[in-house]
Amino acid sequence: MPETPLFNEKIHAPHRLRICAMLSAAHRVEFQRLQDHLGLSKSALSKHLTQLVDAGYVRQDRATRDAHSRLWLSLTPEGASAYADHVKALREIVGA
Template identity: 45%
Template sequence: MAEAHFDEVIHAPMRLRVCGLLRRVDGMDFAVLRDTLEVSDATLSKHLKTLTEAGYVTLKKSASTARTDARRMTWVSLTGDGRTVFDAHIRALREIAGSAD
């Protein structure tokens, strides 16, 4: 388990929410993530770009078996580093709040 560490990249409210949602799953469809967060494509894309550049998130495009057109789905996942840094960030927040576990 990594030590508690406050991370400025993850701490932005939208990125914190993105990481929190992705932490529970192996991956999530971009559209589902967008709809869950109730943000625009552009807003989510901006935050995913920041997380991707930090090495915390990966994006993977794949064909959709549910669609009859050629559009592809974008799957969003936390990387191993992303999970580690997110967990350490949450521990740091708990320490700040006085509720470390």
Template identity: 85%
Template sequence: MDAEIPAFNEMIHAPHRLRICAMLSAARKVEFQHLQDHLGLSKSALSKHLTQLADAGYVRQDRATRDLRSRVWLSLTPEGARAYSAHVRALRQIVAADGS
């Protein structure tokens, strides 16, 4: 999909998944716990949304051990970044059309 073409994306549009993509697009990587704390979701709810995004090819999960603690780092894939950007453009078009 061309990143310049606005494209409404049902997978990304769900409120929690939209917020996840917004946070991931603003940072190179985000730790699972930080994302969970910021969004106020349970571990299972966040995991469910991340699994859906990962299955769509939009999110990558990397595991690492630091300070004897296993951590999961999340990032948008290039495909996820393009899909999120196209979705944001589609939302802006909808808002602009509504306002005229």
């Protein structure tokens, strides 16, 4: 019997799903770009990111350029796998 993809409650929340989708497509995104794209406040985005970071799905890297600190975000291998499984689970639900 084939393994059933895992529906992931942590990723499923709409904003977290969009965060994972964007990080999956771009591989690395700067915090401000993600905030602008999603239309979230800094605090709301930070709360969603904290949940994904705590789950081990997103990595944060700070870099300084032109005296400005920037926060770069990317999916971890575990996060990429969890996101892919969640998308598969959603496709199975929709196709059922």
